[in-house]
Amino acid sequence: MKKIISGNEAIALSFGDSGGVFASGYPGTPSTETLEEVARLGEVYCEWAPNEKVGLESAIGASIAGGRSLATMKHVGVNVAADALMTLTYTGVNAGLILMVADDPGMHSSQNEQDSRNYAKFAKVPMLDPADSQEAYDFVRVGFEISEQFDTPLMLRTTTRISHAKGCVEQKEKIPVKVGELVKNVPKYVMLPNFGKLKHVEVEARLLKLQEYAETTPLNRVEMGDTELGIITSGVSYQHVKEAYPNASILKLGLVHPLPEKKIREFAGRVKRCMVVEEMDAIFEEQIRAMGIRVDIGKDKISYCGEVNADIIRSAAGEAPATVSLAPVENLPQRPPTFCPGCAHRGLFSILSKLKVFVSGDIGCYTLGALPPLSAMHSVIDMGASISAAHGMAKVNEIAGRTEKPVAVIGDSTFFHSGITGLLSMAYNDGNALVIIMDNRTTGMTGGQENPGSGQVLQGGSSKQVDIAALVKVLGIENVAEINTYNLAETEAAIKKGMETPGPYVLIDKNPCILRYRVKKPVMGVDQDKCTGCRACLKAACVALGLGSAPEGEKPKVQIDPNICNGCGVCTQLCKFDAMSVAKG
Numbered sequence: 015m016k017k018i019i020s021g022n023e024a025i026a027l028s029f030g031d032s033g034g035v036f037a038s039g040y041p042g043t044p045s046t047e048t049l050e051e052v053a054r055l056g057e058v059y060c061e062w063a064p065n066e067k068v069g070l071e072s073a074i075g076a077s078i079a080g081g082r083s084l085a086t087m088k089h090v091g092v093n094v095a096a097d098a099l100m101t102l103t104y105t106g107v108n109a110g111l112i113l114m115v116a117d118d119p120g121m122h123s124s125q126n127e128q129d130s131r132n133y134a135k136f137a138k139v140p141m142l143d144p145a146d147s148q149e150a151y152d153f154v155r156v157g158f159e160i161s162e163q164f165d166t167p168l169m170l171r172t173t174t175r176i177s178h179a180k181g182c183v184e185q186k187e188k189i190p191v192k193v194g195e196l197v198k199n200v201p202k203y204v205m206l207p208n209f210g211k212l213k214h215v216e217v218e219a220r221l222l223k224l225q226e227y228a229e230t231t232p233l234n235r236v237e238m239g240d241t242e243l244g245i246i247t248s249g250v251s252y253q254h255v256k257e258a259y260p261n262a263s264i265l266k267l268g269l270v271h272p273l274p275e276k277k278i279r280e281f282a283g284r285v286k287r288c289m290v291v292e293e294m295d296a297i298f299e300e301q302i303r304a305m306g307i308r309v310d311i312g313k314d315k316i317s318y319c320g321e322v323n324a325d326i327i328r329s330a331a332g333e334a335p336a337t338v339s340l341a342p343v344e345n346l347p348q349r350p351p352t353f354c355p356g357c358a359h360r361g362l363f364s365i366l367s368k369l370k371v372f373v374s375g376d377i378g379c380y381t382l383g384a385l386p387p388l389s390a391m392h393s394v395i396d397m398g399a400s401i402s403a404a405h406g407m408a409k410v411n412e413i414a415g416r417t418e419k420p421v422a423v424i425g426d427s428t429f430f431h432s433g434i435t436g437l438l439s440m441a442y443n444d445g446n447a448l449v450i451i452m453d454n455r456t457t458g459m460t461g462g463q464e465n466p467g468s469g470q471v472l473q474g475g476s477s478k479q480v481d482i483a484a485l486v487k488v489l490g491i492e493n494v495a496e497i498n499t500y501n502l503a504e505t506e507a508a509i510k511k512g513m514e515t516p517g518p519y520v521l522i523d524k525n526p527c528i529l530r531y532r533v534k535k536p537v538m539g540v541d542q543d544k545c546t547g548c549r550a551c552l553k554a555a556c557v558a559l560g561l562g563s564a565p566e567g568e569k570p571k572v573q574i575d576p577n578i579c580n581g582c583g584v585c586t587q588l589c590k591f592d593a594m595s596v597a598k599g
């Protein structure tokens with residue numbers, strides 16, 4: 015049967031068709047839909063983990079117990095899961111294990127642009143890099159075979175375009191689920207140094223065997239064409255190469271680690287100019303050069319930053335770019351991202367902006383509080399960093415004799431992911447920061463997934479719902495209070511109290527995500543006689559608010575678009591002239 019589906023959907027479908035038993039992961043664009051699709055298909059057990067490390071570790075347990083398992087995450091998630099991965103490579107697997115990682119070249123929705131191929135090399139594990147949905151589907155099946163044949167975890171890497179673009183997929187016959195034995199094997203699964211030393215030797219030997227496999231597997235194929243130009247490439251770059259040079263000779267790598275040295279040498283020997291096209295790092299190029307094989311065009315002409323396209327490839331090869339320019343159209347109005355109308359984050363950041371405090375931020379919808387006009391977030395590093403960084407800032411403030419208490423802002427999902435340990439450290443190490451947990455009971459930024467605070471699980475049905483306030487107290491924080499960020503005066507007073515009280519202080523806002531929970535409140539209107547055009551309300555960065563037209567020499571007055579407004583009331587509280595209220599009629 016043929017289907018038109020995205021790369022992520024293809025991976026999910028193939029997981030079910032390839033004898034998959036257990037899937038876990040943590041949301042992160044562009045990987046998120048993979049696990050959501052496994053859940054939607056409903057054939058295989060799957061769950062959201064609180065973070066990627068837990069997701070991978072659960073998949074490891076499932077593999078040891080004899081079930082083919084899948085862990086999904088975005089590229090930065092591998093940093094979180096890396097501790098598990100770097101020893102999993104030693105233990106190997108029982109049933110096949112695939113770590114699916116989605117990279118985001120061009121940073122469409124990420125805090126950095128790291129290239130996960132580095133991790134395959136670092137962890138000495140095989141990695142597959144599909145070039146379309148069909149390959150995404152096929153590579154899951156062959157991935158499990160490789161994983162079991164070579165006793166290794168396998169990384170399946172996609173990029174945004176492969177994860178999200180749709181293509182035709184021919185479904186294969188289902189492999190029946192076979193759950194193996196849970197065998198006790200101490201030298202294999204207990205990585206004490208004496209066992210680990212032996213395992214490291216095995217890992218090196220495994221890599222050599224995988225290298226041999228790479229030479230003969232059809233995953234790496236040569237498409238001989240015009241020998242003037244030969245291009246070595248993989249993944250989505252292959253599609254751009256085909257567009258730029260449909261007749262060139264191509265060595266398309268499906269298994270991108272380890273590399274097939276003989277095949278590459280032979281290919282390079284058959285073409286006049288040898289070009290390597292890869293997004294982000296020079297992973298292929300550096301290895302190919304280290305093999306003593308010439309590369310005529312590579313990263314000297316193709317940037318390490320962003321995505322490639324046919325134009326970039328043509329001009330790297332010394333040709334004029336195609337006539338159709340892919341450059342962005344100039345003079346389009348700017349539409350910076352902002353909070354949804356009605357979002358509870360808006361009230362909080364209106365107050366933080368007013369108080370001009372230092373805000374140690376985190377990753378989630380609330381990160382948008384860093385942008386003007388709110389401009390109320392001053393550092394964002396990685397998930398969970400808000401609390402630990404605020405703790406470090408507070409310690410240095412104390413050493414420097416500065417009295418101001420830093421404020422950390424973190425969402426519920428990020429708190430569960432990696433904020434809890436930061437708070438534990440703050441309690442344990444006699445910290446002095448104010449922590450605001452925006453508990454909207456969903457993982458909002460990535461599309462509203464369930465998490466340990468939402469009371470629901472990925473496959474539907476209710477579950478235990480963590481009580482954040484109780485958890486915070488158990489960690490050792492004595493001062494914990496609830497706030498309602500829709501009420502600006504109350505929020506301001508609570509923040510001031512938290513800033514003035516010595517020691518760690520936690521405020522929790524429990525207003526639900528209006529998008530995820532479809533909250534609809536009565537819309538607001540502006541009394542045009544009372545509005546003075548002072549624009550104080552516009553500081554809340556709400557897209558429902560705009561300026562009307564005004565006669566020459568007069569200030570334009572504010573108007574509210576009733577189709578967009580969600581009645582949060584923040585603008586009414588910012589208005590000093592009582593011009594805003596619930597719209598009549």
Ligand SMILES: Cc1ncc(C[n+]2csc(CCOP(=O)(O)OP(=O)(O)O)c2C)c(N)n1
Nearest residue numbers: 042090377378379425426427428457458459
């Ligand atoms: C290590 C890592 N994993 C996943 C992501 C993707 N990601 C960005 S924000 C976010 C969740 C934010 O949810 P929450 O903290 O509840 O805040 P909200 O967006 O709901 O306000 C996720 C999963 C990431 N950036 N880094």
